[in-house]
Amino acid sequence: MTVAAPPVLSVRGLRKAFGAVRALSGVDLEVRAGEVLVLLGENGAGKSTLLKTLSGMHVPDAGEVRIRDKVLPFGNPAASEAAGIVTIYQEFNLVPDLTIAENLFLGQEPHRLGLVDHARMRREATGMLQRVGLAVDPGRKVRELGVAHAQLVEIAKALSRLDRSGGGVLTLDEPTAALADHEIAVLHGLVRDLRQRGQAIIYISHRMAELRAIGDRVTVLRDGASVCSGPLSDLDDDALIRAMVGRDVATLYPDRTPSLGEPVLEVVDLVAPGFGPVTMTVRRGEIVGLAGLMGSGRSRLLRLLYGDESGRGGNVRVAGRELQARQGPAGAVAAGIGLVPEDRKNEGLALGMPVRDNLALASLERHVRAGLLQSEGLSQSAKNLVERLRIRCSSIDQPVGRLSGGNQQKVVLGRWLARGGAVLLLDEPTRGVDVGARAEIYRLMAELAQEGLAIVMVSSDLPEVLGMADRVLVMREGRPAGWMAGDAMTQEAVMRLATGQEVGA
Amino acid sequence: MTTTGVASEMVRGWLQRSMPLVALLLLVVLFSVLSPRFLSLENLANIAVQSSHIGLIAVGMTLVIATGGIDLSVGSVLALSICAAGLAMAPPDAGGAGLDFAWGWGIGLLTGALAGGLNGILISGLGLSPFIATLGMMSIARGVANVMTDGMPVEDMPEAALALGASSVAGVPWSILLWALLAGLGGVVLGRTRLGRYACAMGSNEEALRLAGVRIGPWKTALYVLSGLLSAAAGLVFLGRVSNAQPTAGVGFELDAIAAVVIGGASLMGGRGSMAGTVVGVALMGVLRNGLVLMDVSAFWQQLVIGVVVLVAVLLDRWRTT
Numbered sequence A: 001m002t003v004a005a006p007p008v009l010s011v012r013g014l015r016k017a018f019g020a021v022r023a024l025s026g027v028d029l030e031v032r033a034g035e036v037l038v039l040l041g042e043n044g045a046g047k048s049t050l051l052k053t054l055s056g057m058h059v060p061d062a063g064e065v066r067i068r069d070k071v072l073p074f075g076n077p078a079a080s081e082a083a084g085i086v087t088i089y090q091e092f093n094l095v096p097d098l099t100i101a102e103n104l105f106l107g108q109e110p111h112r113l114g115l116v117d118h119a120r121m122r123r124e125a126t127g128m129l130q131r132v133g134l135a136v137d138p139g140r141k142v143r144e145l146g147v148a149h150a151q152l153v154e155i156a157k158a159l160s161r162l163d164r165s166g167g168g169v170l171t172l173d174e175p176t177a178a179l180a181d182h183e184i185a186v187l188h189g190l191v192r193d194l195r196q197r198g199q200a201i202i203y204i205s206h207r208m209a210e211l212r213a214i215g216d217r218v219t220v221l222r223d224g225a226s227v228c229s230g231p232l233s234d235l236d237d238d239a240l241i242r243a244m245v246g247r248d249v250a251t252l253y254p255d256r257t258p259s260l261g262e263p264v265l266e267v268v269d270l271v272a273p274g275f276g277p278v279t280m281t282v283r284r285g286e287i288v289g290l291a292g293l294m295g296s297g298r299s300r301l302l303r304l305l306y307g308d309e310s311g312r313g314g315n316v317r318v319a320g321r322e323l324q325a326r327q328g329p330a331g332a333v334a335a336g337i338g339l340v341p342e343d344r345k346n347e348g349l350a351l352g353m354p355v356r357d358n359l360a361l362a363s364l365e366r367h368v369r370a371g372l373l374q375s376e377g378l379s380q381s382a383k384n385l386v387e388r389l390r391i392r393c394s395s396i397d398q399p400v401g402r403l404s405g406g407n408q409q410k411v412v413l414g415r416w417l418a419r420g421g422a423v424l425l426l427d428e429p430t431r432g433v434d435v436g437a438r439a440e441i442y443r444l445m446a447e448l449a450q451e452g453l454a455i456v457m458v459s460s461d462l463p464e465v466l467g468m469a470d471r472v473l474v475m476r477e478g479r480p481a482g483w484m485a486g487d488a489m490t491q492e493a494v495m496r497l498a499t500g501q502e503v504g505a
Numbered sequence B: 001m002t003t004t005g006v007a008s009e010m011v012r013g014w015l016q017r018s019m020p021l022v023a024l025l026l027l028v029v030l031f032s033v034l035s036p037r038f039l040s041l042e043n044l045a046n047i048a049v050q051s052s053h054i055g056l057i058a059v060g061m062t063l064v065i066a067t068g069g070i071d072l073s074v075g076s077v078l079a080l081s082i083c084a085a086g087l088a089m090a091p092p093d094a095g096g097a098g099l100d101f102a103w104g105w106g107i108g109l110l111t112g113a114l115a116g117g118l119n120g121i122l123i124s125g126l127g128l129s130p131f132i133a134t135l136g137m138m139s140i141a142r143g144v145a146n147v148m149t150d151g152m153p154v155e156d157m158p159e160a161a162l163a164l165g166a167s168s169v170a171g172v173p174w175s176i177l178l179w180a181l182l183a184g185l186g187g188v189v190l191g192r193t194r195l196g197r198y199a200c201a202m203g204s205n206e207e208a209l210r211l212a213g214v215r216i217g218p219w220k221t222a223l224y225v226l227s228g229l230l231s232a233a234a235g236l237v238f239l240g241r242v243s244n245a246q247p248t249a250g251v252g253f254e255l256d257a258i259a260a261v262v263i264g265g266a267s268l269m270g271g272r273g274s275m276a277g278t279v280v281g282v283a284l285m286g287v288l289r290n291g292l293v294l295m296d297v298s299a300f301w302q303q304l305v306i307g308v309v310v311l312v313a314v315l316l317d318r319w320r321t322t
Helices: A047-054 A077-082 A100-104 A118-131 A147-164 A181-196 A208-214 A237-245 A298-305 A325-335 A344-348 A355-360 A375-389 A405-419 A435-450 A462-468 A491-499 B003-034 B041-066 B074-089 B101-125 B130-149 B159-166 B174-192 B194-211 B216-242 B253-263 B275-294 B299-321
Strands: A009-018 A021-031 A036-040 A062-067 A085-088 A169-173 A200-204 A217-222 A225-231 A263-272 A275-283 A287-292 A313-318 A337-340 A423-427 A454-458 A471-476 A479-485
Touching: A009 A047, A021 A036, A021 A047, A021 A200, A036 A208, A036 A237, A047 A085, A047 A169, A077 A085, A085 A147, A100 A118, A100 A147, A118 A147, A147 A169, A147 A181, A181 A200, A181 A208, A217 A237, A225 A237, A237 A435, A263 A298, A263 A454, A275 A298, A275 A313, A275 A454, A275 A479, A287 A298, A287 A462, A287 A491, A298 A423, A298 A454, A313 A325, A325 A337, A337 A405, A344 A405, A344 B194, A355 A375, A355 A405, A355 B194, A375 A405, A405 A435, A435 A454, A435 A462, A462 A491, A471 A491, A479 A491, B003 B275, B003 B299, B041 B074, B041 B174, B041 B194, B041 B216, B041 B253, B041 B275, B074 B101, B074 B130, B074 B216, B074 B253, B101 B130, B101 B159, B101 B216, B159 B174, B159 B216, B174 B194, B174 B216, B174 B275, B194 B216, B253 B275, B253 B299, B275 B299
Parallel strands: A021 A225, A036 A200, A036 A217, A085 A169, A169 A200, A287 A454, A287 A471, A337 A423, A423 A454
Antiparallel strands: A009 A021, A009 A062, A217 A225, A263 A275, A263 A313, A471 A479
16 A cells, blocks of 8 residues: 555545535545544534445435545435445344345346356355455345344445445444444454555444554534644544534543442342342432343343343342232332333334333323313423423424434433432433433433433443443443442452452452 | 525425315316216215215224225125124114114124224234224125025115115204214214324334334224224224125225325325325215216216226325425
């Protein structure tokens, strides 16, 4: 690779407006061969508009895109594909009920005498899978694969498209959002390998630690413009966050002086198949963090407490009252527990329904008089919550699916504020939430604890757990590996407990 | 968003809600021009009476479809209900129990509610898909109706038992009054009760509703009970119109009701539906049938036209919601 080689992709002065909304207002970036460019930006900063412009789905108002110094025609998906612009989106484009091989060749099946040549398809598919280090039978259905393997299939498919175009740019849009730690390691290995072989890569992620592990340079987008570009090693996390948010986020985590009240959640010898026993007590005003690797039982503990898995043993008491598992989530809610689930689109929100209805979903019975819902009371309560949580929506009648991830998460939180329980269980409360909204969710958590709520939070984001929790329980292989509090809570200590490595001699 | 954006959004929203109504009015105008007999109070009342039983079934169907479910058994449940009612009311020499008409109606409604309850249990208790559960019930209810009556109509209904289909109060047929009343009540249930809001929430995201601490089973079962109950009520109207209880009654009513709900703007995926839309949908199908008859279009062609209308309604709906 010579220094003088032109960048594989160069974007200059890209602008795009939808009506009065300026989605892109001057984006410049370039990616060179054998380089991973990290693209950072809050939700709504213009990342998806940029990707869609590159892949020919939008025609920009101004600007120029060059691939290996050749100008890319706009609004032409076929030309973009031919030029080698290949994007892997968060939502996979695989057909679950077709086999891996069929998916890899979807739309361009090799055929002989008018019939699909399955033998050839299988043979070539095996080779494609080898390139991404995936040793599975290409005859298996995609449905049977885990998320990580499905993603590798996507990448294998992308690589063959890149080959056909003679190289180009591979874009990965938050590829690790749904992956477990060891799967992330595999993906990172693959990305490094591709970079080694001269592939130009754009990598989008919100996780700081990951960006540092994988990226060479960074371009930060804010309000549709590229505000900062440079080698990652020259910019510290604070600088990146400042560039993204446009102001100092001096304290992402609010200062708290917890005032602990009486115990409100008491768990004794909670067991389930392959889980436990867990004994813990959480007091009013306390935030307990649950850390551990993916699959270590953190989320399962929340689900067991919430009665979402039958067949648990042991005792769970809320505010002194015994809670039976067979009562299910309805029983847990009646006892004063609320859950903010990890997957808010599938488990948290009725996306097509208005903000108001979603906020009231757990407390609808409070608004019934003579069998009828009191719409004024409902609207007033929704308006108060929107104001208190600073939920940005055009009105409480707006379908919740139209809000940004952070605002959606606030709606789920608001549902439990409307009900006013004693214990709040948060599963990955800031996943897919941009930095600005994250700070607001942390502030809200602190406020709720101050008001006497007991909070138990699960998070894969260690700085978040350490920044918010008063105490941390680390889980490992379904068992509690240890508690930590105060100055003893460090990332190293958590990781040591989570992975089971003893302190060296 | 700009003010013009908001304004166009509002116009768009209004159009979305009232497109079925606009289509209905256009049809009325069209048939008024094409046939001099169409636009008379008598004919319009006739359309309403003839639509009332489908209208009643469609009220329950709207609630069920809002959950993302479907009730294919309504036509058979209608037949089963009126056969049960008929056998209760018919004189002993006609093979019945000779009970008072109030008992007959009560037994008919109870039968409908029980069949609906069974649907609900199959769906929310045993986890069958609504399509499968009610497809089974469709056949079971029809079978039971035939077994009970030996496949023959139950005759000699007491005069009072036919009131819902045959008589009027202050010049307005009971069937229209009943439809108006229950459609109004249905609208209140859908929009202003927990049951209705939970129905929409189930259709939108059942898992989210469950994790919000709502026990899905009883609520969902209640909706299928309502659908069965409304089918039975439609049956009593139908019974009054034809004056005997036939085990073959109501064949294909489920498809008319589903078509009306869909024309009214509901989504079969659930989460969306309006009772006013359904009433307009039922009226639109009634006007279409009536108008085609007045224009001497054969029944075969009517079927074809109605099929086309359903398809166009769904296509328009997809266009206006994207």
